[in-house]
Amino acid sequence: MNTEILKVKNLKTYFAINKSSGKKQYVRAVDGVSFSIKEGEIMGLVGESGSGKSTIAYTIMGMYRPTEGEIIFNFNGKSIVTKSNKRSLEFKKNVQIVFQDPGSSLNPYHDVRQILSLPLRVHKIVPKDKIEEKIAEILEMVELPASFMYKTPTSIGGGEKQLVSIARALCSNPKFIILDEPTSSLDVSIQAKIINMLLKIHREQKLTYLFITHDLSLMRNISTKVAIMYLGKICEIAPTEIFYKSPLHPYTQMLLSSIPVISEEEEALKPKKVVSTGEIPSPVNVPKGCSFHTRCIQCMDICRTEDPVIHQVSEDHFVRCHLYKS
Amino acid sequence: MENTLLDIKNLKVWYRTYKGYAKVVDGINLFVNKGEKVGLVGESGCGKTTTMKTVLRVLDSKVATVPEGEILFKNRDILKMKYNELQQVRKQSISMISQEPTAALNPVFTVGSQIMDIIRYSEQYKDYSKSEMLSLAVKTIKDVLIPDPERILNSYPHQLSGGMKQRICIAMALVTPRELLIADEPGTALDVTVQDQIHKLLKALVEEKKMSLIMITHSLGVARELSDRIYVMYAGNIVEVAQTKELFKNPLHPYTLGLMECVPRLYGGGISEGIYGYIPDYINPPAGCRFYPRCPSAMEICEKEKPPTVSVSEDHKVACFKYH
Ligand SMILES: Nc1ncnc2c1ncn2[C@@H]1O[C@H](COP(=O)(O)OP(=O)(O)OP(=O)(O)O)[C@@H](O)[C@H]1O
Ligand SMILES: Nc1ncnc2c1ncn2[C@@H]1O[C@H](COP(=O)(O)OP(=O)(O)OP(=O)(O)O)[C@@H](O)[C@H]1O
Ligand code: SF4
Ligand SMILES: [Mg+2]
Ligand SMILES: [Mg+2]
Numbered sequence: 289m290n291t292e293i294l295k296v297k298n299l300k301t302y303f304a305i306n307k308s309s310g311k312k313q314y315v316r317a318v319d320g321v322s323f324s325i326k327e328g329e330i331m332g333l334v335g336e337s338g339s340g341k342s343t344i345a346y347t348i349m350g351m352y353r354p355t356e357g358e359i360i361f362n363f364n365g366k367s368i369v370t371k372s373n374k375r376s377l378e379f380k381k382n383v384q385i386v387f388q389d390p391g392s393s394l395n396p397y398h399d400v401r402q403i404l405s406l407p408l409r410v411h412k413i414v415p416k417d418k419i420e421e422k423i424a425e426i427l428e429m430v431e432l433p434a435s436f437m438y439k440t441p442t443s444i445g446g447g448e449k450q451l452v453s454i455a456r457a458l459c460s461n462p463k464f465i466i467l468d469e470p471t472s473s474l475d476v477s478i479q480a481k482i483i484n485m486l487l488k489i490h491r492e493q494k495l496t497y498l499f500i501t502h503d504l505s506l507m508r509n510i511s512t513k514v515a516i517m518y519l520g521k522i523c524e525i526a527p528t529e530i531f532y533k534s535p536l537h538p539y540t541q542m543l544l545s546s547i548p549v550i551s552e553e554e555e556a557l558k559p560k561k562v563v564s565t566g567e568i569p570s571p572v573n574v575p576k577g578c579s580f581h582t583r584c585i586q587c588m589d590i591c592r593t594e595d596p597v598i599h600q601v602s603e604d605h606f607v608r609c610h611l612y613k614s
Numbered sequence: 615m616e617n618t619l620l621d622i623k624n625l626k627v628w629y630r631t632y633k634g635y636a637k638v639v640d641g642i643n644l645f646v647n648k649g650e651k652v653g654l655v656g657e658s659g660c661g662k663t664t665t666m667k668t669v670l671r672v673l674d675s676k677v678a679t680v681p682e683g684e685i686l687f688k689n690r691d692i693l694k695m696k697y698n699e700l701q702q703v704r705k706q707s708i709s710m711i712s713q714e715p716t717a718a719l720n721p722v723f724t725v726g727s728q729i730m731d732i733i734r735y736s737e738q739y740k741d742y743s744k745s746e747m748l749s750l751a752v753k754t755i756k757d758v759l760i761p762d763p764e765r766i767l768n769s770y771p772h773q774l775s776g777g778m779k780q781r782i783c784i785a786m787a788l789v790t791p792r793e794l795l796i797a798d799e800p801g802t803a804l805d806v807t808v809q810d811q812i813h814k815l816l817k818a819l820v821e822e823k824k825m826s827l828i829m830i831t832h833s834l835g836v837a838r839e840l841s842d843r844i845y846v847m848y849a850g851n852i853v854e855v856a857q858t859k860e861l862f863k864n865p866l867h868p869y870t871l872g873l874m875e876c877v878p879r880l881y882g883g884g885i886s887e888g889i890y891g892y893i894p895d896y897i898n899p900p901a902g903c904r905f906y907p908r909c910p911s912a913m914e915i916c917e918k919e920k921p922p923t924v925s926v927s928e929d930h931k932v933a934c935f936k937y938h
Contacts, residue, residue: 303773305765305768315765334805335805336805336807336808337775337776337777337778337781337803337804337805337808338760338774338775338777338778339805342775342776343775388776388803389714389715389716389776392714392716392717431892443629443631443677444659445658445659445663446658446663446713446714446799447657447658447659448658448659469776469802469803472802472803473658473713473799473802473832474658474832475655475656475657475658475832475873476832476833476834476873476876476877476878477657477872477873477876477888477889478657478658478888479832479876479878479888480876480878480885480886480887480888481887481888483885484885484887484888487885502803502804502805502806502809503878504806504880505877505878505879505880506878506885508878508879508880508882509878509879509882509883509884509885510885532882542807543805543806543807546806546807546809546810547806547835547880548806548809548810548833548835548836548838548839549835549879549880550834550835550838550862550874550877551862551879553881554879554880554881557880557881558880568759568760568761568808569761570761570762570765572762572765573762
């Protein structure tokens with residue numbers, strides 16, 4: 289149970305942009321990220337909008353070529369190392385993704401049956417004459433009626449589209465699923481159902497999830513480990529319990545203090561409100577020193593000049609901040 | 615009322631499907647006062663977007679019809695407006711932030727040219743010089759907390775992150791402030807710190823310019839922070855409405871209670887089961903209360919009759935037989 293299914297080593301993904309001045313510049317979307325996920329884990333990847341979460345996901349999937357670094361998957365003792373953006377069929381069967389924007393990731397001209405039958409045929413999951421049966425079964429897994437098969441994405445609501453995307457990811461019986469904000473467009477009741485459904489499939493099919501989200505309350509309840517991203521780098525990573533008990537990085541504290549909650553009890557649990565101030569820096573001109581220093585309320589002199597390195601504070605708790613140097 | 619900006623009365627919206635009419639919006643009443651921030655909360659598929667698209671009359675008339683109802687905007691019925699008057703309302707009075715940023719942005723034009731178009735064709739800024747327009751565009755992007763405005767203006771939508779696209783849509787709705795802003799799930803793709811600041815921006819704008827806001831959201835936490843009054847919608851019906859404080863202190867409708875139970879809590883405790891059952895089939899909806907098949911406190915009468923809306927206190931109304 290303790291084998292690592294995914295190991296990401298010093299991953300960098302840069303995008304070139306052409307400024308009118310002619311000088312080549314880069315968006316450093318992912319800038320030296322390392323983490324590993326053990327089989328059966330649910331790792332939450334949380335962070336600022338634009339901090340590179342989806343780019344990590346797309347790079348893992350082979351949709352972007354990494355600028356540097358390695359992505360190593362391990363399925364049943366067989367490891368697949370990738371440095372480019374080529375992915376084998378075997379990889380595609382085992383690793384699936386649910387995209388952030390349900391509206392645009394489904395072909396509007398196909399009905400749900402066509403959308404779901406494609407992966408079933410490509411990965412030869414069931415014989416041809418069993419396809420409709422299987423589709424009904426998968427729809428049931430995500431708790432949609434079988435009659436949904438004949439609907440097209442344009443005629444269904446936002447939440448329902450997300451369910452169809454999840455159904456599509458389940459078609460190939462994957463081992464590892466990246467969920468890019470799978471429930472952020474859904475209401476809490478459906479969210480609860482989808483999460484329960486995802487947790488059930490997670491248990492039954494021994495899956496591993498990389499769960500990208502903004503919802504720290506949700507992660508508190510389902511993840512085994514949480515990583516916080518800021519401007520292309522991981523600034524804190526820890527097992528869930530420890531993470532919520534003693535969040536260390538100033539950005540993490542700022543995040544936790546901004547969560548919208550619905551009761552006074554929860555308000556009391558949040559760290560004291562850290563008002564976010566200061567310019568939000570850009571991944572093209574990453575600030576010198578600690579990239580968070582422009583917004584950090586605990587910023588010290590050293591933070592403006594020296595980039596902190598990741599520091600281990602306890603067994604599985606890592607933080608990138610000058611405050612915690614031993 | 616003098617103070618009412620938008621007044622939706624007994625609105626019904628149906629979609630044509632091959633199996634018959636899907637009777638989605640089922641006679642809702644909703645009003646927004648001048649300068650008021652109203653939250654509209656409800657399950658996925660309950661008809662929030664449908665309702666608001668009807669207000670702007672942007673639903674495809676080939677598939678959607680409005681068999682009944684009025685949408686009074688400053689006492690004029692939007693549903694009866696001629697094209698010119700309607701365009702006037704769309705251009706000057708109401709703007710909407712779309713729920714699906716990717717669909718709302720044109721993939722073949724840069725973000726910059728899309729924002730510049732809005733500025734160029736607006737009443738307020740049409741006489742600006744090119745460079746004034748450009749600096750307004752830059753300012754708008756900065757306002758929604760996106761760094762690097764120049765890169766962003768030169769980017770195509772696919773080169774931006776999900777949350778950036780969402781903020782661009784917000785920016786586009788804010789360049790030319792209107793009397794009523796309809797924000798359809800504007801914060802879903804944003805992290806909490808940015809979300810928090812965007813909400814503050816919306817709030818400040820609404821308060822400073824005395825605009826009104828309809829905040830569509832499925833997050834009770836967001837509704838709690840951003841609205842004065844909250845409507846709870848279930849399957850095309852408004853089932854409860856109250857001042858925000860009151861609603862959280864004293865939620866009444868079984869559906870509202872169910873929703874509150876589903877919210878993942880910061881103190882842990884796991885994920886709830888979700889409300890039992892599913893949103894009904896709109897083609898053959900339940901004859902009585904539409905929540906009846908899922909309701910833990912259902913009574914006999916609920917199956918047969920539609921619960922009328924009753925006032926339990928001055929501003930607190932609920933449509934449920936438990937309170938009759
Ligand atoms: N194809 C691309 N070309 C150029 N820049 C890109 C491209 N894709 C992403 N970027 C840039 O990389 C950065 C990170 O984007 P990414 O989509 O990974 O963010 P994210 O963390 O997923 O944000 P969100 O929470 O808003 O979805 C952004 O500045 C974005 O503009
Ligand atoms: N063009 C259409 N044809 C047929 N049915 C439609 C059409 N558009 C929407 N519907 C249906 O109307 C219902 C309400 O959809 P709507 O998008 O208004 O919901 P919503 O409350 O905004 O949900 P969400 O929170 O998921 O955005 C859904 O069940 C949807 O399937
Ligand atoms: S290193 Fe300095 S600036 Fe960066 S988070 Fe820590 S205290 Fe703040
Ligand atoms: Mg993203
Ligand atoms: Mg909607």
